[in-house]
Amino acid sequence: MICGYNIPASTEMHELQNRSLGPTTQKKILVVEDEENLRETLRYKFTAEGYRVTAAADGEKAVALAKASRPDLILLDIMLPGLDGLEVCRILRKDMSVPILMLTARDEVVDKVVGLEVGADDYVTKPFSMRELVARVRALLRRAEGPTPASNSEEPQSLTRGDLKADVVAHKVWLHGRELELKPKEFDLLVFLMSNRGRAVTRELILAQVWGYEVEVDTRTVDVHVRWLRERIEADPARPTRISTIRGVGYRFEG
Numbered sequence: 538m539i540c541g542y543n544i545p546a547s548t549e550m551h552e553l554q555n556r557s558l559g560p561t562t563q564k565k566i567l568v569v570e571d572e573e574n575l576r577e578t579l580r581y582k583f584t585a586e587g588y589r590v591t592a593a594a595d596g597e598k599a600v601a602l603a604k605a606s607r608p609d610l611i612l613l614d615i616m617l618p619g620l621d622g623l624e625v626c627r628i629l630r631k632d633m634s635v636p637i638l639m640l641t642a643r644d645e646v647v648d649k650v651v652g653l654e655v656g657a658d659d660y661v662t663k664p665f666s667m668r669e670l671v672a673r674v675r676a677l678l679r680r681a682e683g684p685t686p687a688s689n690s691e692e693p694q695s696l697t698r699g700d701l702k703a704d705v706v707a708h709k710v711w712l713h714g715r716e717l718e719l720k721p722k723e724f725d726l727l728v729f730l731m732s733n734r735g736r737a738v739t740r741e742l743i744l745a746q747v748w749g750y751e752v753e754v755d756t757r758t759v760d761v762h763v764r765w766l767r768e769r770i771e772a773d774p775a776r777p778t779r780i781s782t783i784r785g786v787g788y789r790f791e792g
């Protein structure tokens with residue numbers, strides 16, 4: 538979806554907030570953008586994704602808000618009235634390590650380079666796809682936060698779950714001692730599910746952990762890969778006993 542500047546009615550917004558399956562502890566995002574339509578679109582989108590969003594329309598306000606509200610991440614437009622995005626970034630970098638993602642206009646190559654030099658962590662070029670932006674924001678937040686609980690324990694070299702065994706280093710999986718031919722993403726997905734045995738994981742978390750930066754995928758990709766995996770590891774893929782579907786949430790590896 539290329540960012541269409543459609544702003545849904547506030548009731549819709551409310552519903553989205555309520556049914557959002559966003560992060561359990563809400564992360565705060567500061568949106569700095571002088572173009573009102575884009576600012577409100579970003580506010581809407583990230584609220585719907587489960588974040589708490591504050592917004593500023595100029596550089597001075599951005600600096601003040603950033604210092605007062607201590608956001609977990611800042612989306613920072615470069616072309617701003619007053620202090621521009623680069624100056625804002627330079628000022629904030631003096632005493633804040635908050636991840637900063639720059640929004641640059643098409644072909645502002647110089648701005649991108651300078652942006653990274655003044656301490657921005659990443660940038661997207663307008664017009665950007667919301668999906669790409671959300672993926673980058675998630676990746677930056679993940680990086681800032683370090684290992685997630687799901688991957689907190691030391692990465693084991695091999696995992697055994699019942700009659701399934703995976704060698705993480707060699708990228709091999711055996712079922713009943715027989716090696717399975719899995720595609721790389723199937724392997725990654727299986728290992729992720731196995732290492733979260735007994736725990737329901739959302740499609741969003743799977744997408745973020747297994748696909749990460751590859752942004753041309755959505756949660757249906759997860760479903761498709763789960764289906765493929767079931768065909769490999771389930772006795773009856775139509776009645777799975779290893780990978781359960783948890784309605785409204787995602788999947789759980791049993792055993």
Ligand code: CA
Nearest residue numbers: 571614616617
């Ligand atoms: Ca602007």
